[in-house]
Amino acid sequence: MTTISRRSFMEMAIALGATAAWGQPFPARSSAPWHERRDFYPEGVASGDPESDSVLLWTRCPPQNKDRNSAGKLNVEVAEDESFRHVVAAAEAPISEASDWTCRVLAGGLKPAKVYWYRFADAEGNGSRIGRTVTAPAEDDARPVRFAFVSCQNANDGAQNAYRRMIFEDERAAEQDRLGFVLHLGDFIYEIVWYPEDRPQGMYDRRLRDIVRYEHGEKVRDFHIPTVVGDYRAIYRNYLHDPDLQDARARWPFVCMWDNHEFSWLGWQGLQKFDGVTRPAQTRKVAANQAFFEYQPARLFKPSGPSLNQFDPPRVADAPITHFDEHGLGQEPNNLAAIGSLRGYRALRWGRNVELIITDQRSYRSEEPTDRAEAKALSSDDFPGLMPQEAIEILDAGSAYDGGHPPASIKYGGAEVPNFRREQPPQTILGAEQKAWFLERLRNSEATWKIWGDTVATLDMRADPQNLPSGITAAWPGAGYAGFAASYGTGDHSTAYVERGEIYDFVRENGITGFATIAGDRHSFWAGLAAKALPPKTFEPVGVAFVTGSISAPGMVEALEHGFPKEHPLRPLFVGQGPADTRPQPTINLLLRHGVRSCLEYAKSGDISKARALSNPDLSPHLSFVDMGGHGYAVVHVTRGMFETEFVCIPRPIERSDGTDGGPLLYRARHRANLWRKGETPKLESQILEGDPRFSV
Numbered sequence: 001m002t003t004i005s006r007r008s009f010m011e012m013a014i015a016l017g018a019t020a021a022w023g024q025p026f027p028a029r030s031s032a033p034w035h036e037r038r039d040f041y042p043e044g045v046a047s048g049d050p051e052s053d054s055v056l057l058w059t060r061c062p063p064q065n066k067d068r069n070s071a072g073k074l075n076v077e078v079a080e081d082e083s084f085r086h087v088v089a090a091a092e093a094p095i096s097e098a099s100d101w102t103c104r105v106l107a108g109g110l111k112p113a114k115v116y117w118y119r120f121a122d123a124e125g126n127g128s129r130i131g132r133t134v135t136a137p138a139e140d141d142a143r144p145v146r147f148a149f150v151s152c153q154n155a156n157d158g159a160q161n162a163y164r165r166m167i168f169e170d171e172r173a174a175e176q177d178r179l180g181f182v183l184h185l186g187d188f189i190y191e192i193v194w195y196p197e198d199r200p201q202g203m204y205d206r207r208l209r210d211i212v213r214y215e216h217g218e219k220v221r222d223f224h225i226p227t228v229v230g231d232y233r234a235i236y237r238n239y240l241h242d243p244d245l246q247d248a249r250a251r252w253p254f255v256c257m258w259d260n261h262e263f264s265w266l267g268w269q270g271l272q273k274f275d276g277v278t279r280p281a282q283t284r285k286v287a288a289n290q291a292f293f294e295y296q297p298a299r300l301f302k303p304s305g306p307s308l309n310q311f312d313p314p315r316v317a318d319a320p321i322t323h324f325d326e327h328g329l330g331q332e333p334n335n336l337a338a339i340g341s342l343r344g345y346r347a348l349r350w351g352r353n354v355e356l357i358i359t360d361q362r363s364y365r366s367e368e369p370t371d372r373a374e375a376k377a378l379s380s381d382d383f384p385g386l387m388p389q390e391a392i393e394i395l396d397a398g399s400a401y402d403g404g405h406p407p408a409s410i411k412y413g414g415a416e417v418p419n420f421r422r423e424q425p426p427q428t429i430l431g432a433e434q435k436a437w438f439l440e441r442l443r444n445s446e447a448t449w450k451i452w453g454d455t456v457a458t459l460d461m462r463a464d465p466q467n468l469p470s471g472i473t474a475a476w477p478g479a480g481y482a483g484f485a486a487s488y489g490t491g492d493h494s495t496a497y498v499e500r501g502e503i504y505d506f507v508r509e510n511g512i513t514g515f516a517t518i519a520g521d522r523h524s525f526w527a528g529l530a531a532k533a534l535p536p537k538t539f540e541p542v543g544v545a546f547v548t549g550s551i552s553a554p555g556m557v558e559a560l561e562h563g564f565p566k567e568h569p570l571r572p573l574f575v576g577q578g579p580a581d582t583r584p585q586p587t588i589n590l591l592l593r594h595g596v597r598s599c600l601e602y603a604k605s606g607d608i609s610k611a612r613a614l615s616n617p618d619l620s621p622h623l624s625f626v627d628m629g630g631h632g633y634a635v636v637h638v639t640r641g642m643f644e645t646e647f648v649c650i651p652r653p654i655e656r657s658d659g660t661d662g663g664p665l666l667y668r669a670r671h672r673a674n675l676w677r678k679g680e681t682p683k684l685e686s687q688i689l690e691g692d693p694r695f696s697v
């Protein structure tokens with residue numbers, strides 16, 4: 001285990017903007033007054049980013065009456081036992097209006113791989129609930145590591161039953177099989193909120209909950225978005241009032257990274273995009289960063305200075321961003337200040353076997369090319385969501401296409417669509433500086449498994465419309481396979497071919513083994529192999545890759561059930577029905593795993609085995625499992641010799657479950673890879689443990 005001096009610990013706490021609580025070698029019985037008053041702490045407690053000797057602790061304690069608005073203090077205690085007879089660390093932490101009465105404490109001097117309990121109290125002893133947390137194992141600890149990864153919880157139109165199920169299973173697990181932490185890969189909040197009266201029909205299958213009213217909100221179409229830090233704080237507070245989420249935060253340390261919705265739905269850098277119009281939003285990016293900093297106990301770097309417990313936002317203005325550098329980074333000073341106000345990418349270590357490298361996919365990325373207005377000419381209502389793969393590759397690579405010889409136009413059926421990307425740099429999602437950091441971390445990692453926590457998915461999502469029998473619909477205007485436009489859920493690392501290729505080539509060239517990517521954002525479960533290209537190009541996997549279903553946000557299958565045109569000739573490929581089915585089935589899973597012929601066979605016979613027998617083997621050699629309609633969470637279990645991911649899928653979380661188990665399970669699927677050696681190809685084996693995800697395999 002690494003030891004750290006008290007002094008350098010204090011410096012670390014200051015750098016993280018947290019109060020320090022240093023562990024004592026001799027535990028003592030608590031002497032501070034504490035009686036539980038959860039109403040004083042309406043957002044509960046949380047812990048985050050554990051290391052082997054320290055962890056961040058969090059709560060919020062707003063003033064009980066309006067006069068008490070000056071700075072106050074909370075006592076925090078950390079103990080080895082739930083009854084606080086063995087308190088190992090205590091401190092007084094300041095809270096103030098400047099940080100919206102949130103409190104961040106770094107508890108240090110702790111022992112590795114150990115459960116601790118913590119609680120807060122004010123001067124009168126009015127106490128928070130008791131939280132539980134777990135430190136990381138020491139770097140030389142070779143024991144297995146187990147953690148959950150999640151993403152996309154939507155309290156506006158869904159329930160957080162997945163957390164209840166996770167708690168239920170963890171409480172019943174043997175001590176050594178319990179989760180060490182929960183990795184949250186973003187969309188912790190959805191900043192776009194529908195007020196129930198704006199959409200009386202609800203959202204797809206769901207009713208809308210009246211969760212927040214933005215004091216300074218802006219209405220866009222029929223929804224509302226935050227504009228100032230007070231609005232962003234309000235949405236975090238309301239999400240944290242969910243009892244299942246609150247209980248989960250009180251049970252495990254969370255490791256949180258933002259995705260898009262912590263700032264803005266289609267946001268990138270300091271920009272927002274609504275109705276096809278991109279607009280500067282630097283002030284909102286800073287506000288979003290401030291609220292994230294205040295509400296998530298995470299080891300984030302804040303360049304604004306060492307003040308304790310305060311964000312100190314840089315002053316920025318919403319100024320047009322017109323000049324982008326050779327990596328697509330907007331050089332406008334307010335943009336650079338806004339995205340620089342908080343650095344989220346970081347690496348954390350759990351023992352000998354896990355290094356988790358977490359990246360930021362929104363703050364430094366260049367514009368998503370398939371979502372641009374000019375790209376509309378490369379799609380058609382005849383083929384909903386589909387875009388020729390070669391067109392996406394040309395748009396992604398920009399000026400670098402074909403060794404620096406991009407075509408002037410892109411063929412689409414009989415049309416020649418101008419290549420609007422031909423003078424622009426290749427798409428980047430990480431940005432140059434972060435990518436350099438990421439590759440160095442990968443190269444230098446000594447952990448058995450180098451796990452890339454990428455908020456956006458890396459696995460290709462494609463279909464084979466070139467194999468449609470003629471006469472069903474118009475001729476496919478592409479040269480071969482189809483990818484999906486960003487509006488169908490990509491716009492992620494699966495279509496950032498150049499950048500993904502650079503990363504995967506780096507992994508192969510440096511002989512890096514034990515490489516795994518885990519992601520969220522797609523609202524669907526995916527298991528497969530990490531490869532930069534698929535047939536007819538050379539398929540050379542360099543790692544394993546997974547995507548977790550959403551906790552509660554609606555997925556594509558639900559959207560298709562409600563929105564896919566009823567009489568469309570390609571309906572069997574998306575939400576088809578066999579002769580005996582009384583409702584639409586998630587045949588898009590078949591489309592992605594096996595191809596168009598399997599989908600058409602299913603619509604004809606309703607026989608899933610016959611459908612799978614017509615699988616196109618070149619379509620998705622990288623995939624073992626796809627469920628575009630799945631909700632729930634994923635559990636990673638690693639040892640020195642293997643990497644295992646389990647998908648725990650629950651029914652559509654339309655309403656909160658009354659039960660202690662979070663409601664029934666739809667299925668449990670496990671995917672396992674043994675550690676491969678340099679030069680060997682990783683392999684993944686899937687096993688269905690419960691239920692029958694029949695369209696997914």
Ligand SMILES: [Fe+2]
Nearest residue numbers: 152187521553
């Ligand atoms: Fe999401």
